[in-house]
Amino acid sequence: MLSNISRKLYFLAVLSSFSLSLFSIPGFSQDQTQRPALLFMESWQQSESALGKPMSSHASDNDYYLAGQSAVTNNDLELDLYGYRSGDITVYEHEGRIDLWTGLAGSPVAVTLKSRRNYMDLRGLARMRAIVRTNNLHALHPVIKLADGVLAIGSQSIETGGAFLSVEVAFENQDWFVLDPEEVAVGGAVMNPDLSRVDEVGFANLSAGGGHGFAGWSNISTLEIYANSTSR
Numbered sequence: 701m702l703s704n705i706s707r708k709l710y711f712l713a714v715l716s717s718f719s720l721s722l723f724s725i726p727g728f729s730q731d732q733t734q735r736p737a738l739l740f741m742e743s744w745q746q747s748e749s750a751l752g753k754p755m756s757s758h759a760s761d762n763d764y765y766l767a768g769q770s771a772v773t774n775n776d777l778e779l780d781l782y783g784y785r786s787g788d789i790t791v792y793e794h795e796g797r798i799d800l801w802t803g804l805a806g807s808p809v810a811v812t813l814k815s816r817r818n819y820m821d822l823r824g825l826a827r828m829r830a831i832v833r834t835n836n837l838h839a840l841h842p843v844i845k846l847a848d849g850v851l852a853i854g855s856q857s858i859e860t861g862g863a864f865l866s867v868e869v870a871f872e873n874q875d876w877f878v879l880d881p882e883e884v885a886v887g888g889a890v891m892n893p894d895l896s897r898v899d900e901v902g903f904a905n906l907s908a909g910g911g912h913g914f915a916g917w918s919n920i921s922t923l924e925i926y927a928n929s930t931s932r
Contacts, residue, residue, distance in 0.1 A: 735825045741924045742813055744798035745773050746791050754788040756804035758911030765791035767800050767811070776816050780900055782843075782851070783809035783884040785908070794919065795864055797831065802838075803909040803917030808884035810843045810851075811920055812902030818929035819847060819897040826927035828869040828901060835862045836916040838907050842869045843879060844893070845900035852890045853879040853904050864921065871895055879904065897930060 747770035751763040765771070767789040772779050781789060785807035792801045802809055820826070822844065832840055842854040855875040858867050872895065878887035884904060903920055910916035 733825075735827065736821075736926050736928045739818075739820065739925045739927045739929055740774060740777060740813075740815060741922065742772060742774050742777055743922045744771050744791060744800060746793070746798060747771065750791065754790065754804045755785070756788045756806055756909070756911070758909070758915075759788075759804050760912070764804070767791055771798075771800070772813075777813050778816060780812045780814065780845075780902075781809065782812070782879075782881045782904070783807045784882055785809065786811075788909075792919070794833075794921070797921045799831075799833075799919040799921035801917060801919050802905050803911055803915065805905075805909045807908050808904065808906045810853075810879065810881075810884050810902060810904035812843055812845060812900035813923065813925075814845070814900040815929070818931055819899060820901060820925060821928040821930060822871040822895040822898050822901070824872065826871060826895075826925075828871075828923065828925055829866065830869075830903070830923040831864055831866050831921040832858060832860060832903070833862065833864045833919040833921075834858065834860050834905075835918070836910065836914065838905055838916045838918050840903045840905055840918055840920070842871070842874075843900075843902050843904045844871070844876070844895075844898050846890075846893055847897040847899055848894070849899075850890060850893070851879045851881050851900075852876040852893060853886060853906075858903075864919070901925060
């Protein structure tokens, strides 16, 4: 009979042998135990050239900073807006940070960023981190645009109950569905998406904005992508 100590030593030996054997499996490497470095960050800005009046009936008589390329601070990044009323997304300042606010957007919308030089490899330990806020049953979902042009929305649902919170998104642990770029409506499943070459990444809100005050809306503040990249 093995003593308790002998059993423990035997178990540790088996576990150690199994762990070492993983590194002989094709495609498995020690690099996958380390998170990729920061690929890019966007913190947004308000531009006087973007002042205008949204079409929303919830808008006041004041001019608003409208979301567009002028809101992007990183010269390597391009902003894409999806949804037929995405032009009513505005740029606000809250808690000393700039964010994109969907409260006046009269349709579901999606906001994505892309690097002008590189595709993103969102496999493994790649992550999107962002400071976001949602209110009154509104939720944010991660969005990606694949290299083949398919826009897809993830199953992860983010709600913050009206508070700005830091959230993190992994990409291989969720289901993906086709997202119509005009209607921002969810279609069929995307089976085995190629996450090794992703063109754009961001968030979608599947509900129209409810206006100012205690209504339904979402904010997307500082956004960071930790991933490896491949040249376009």
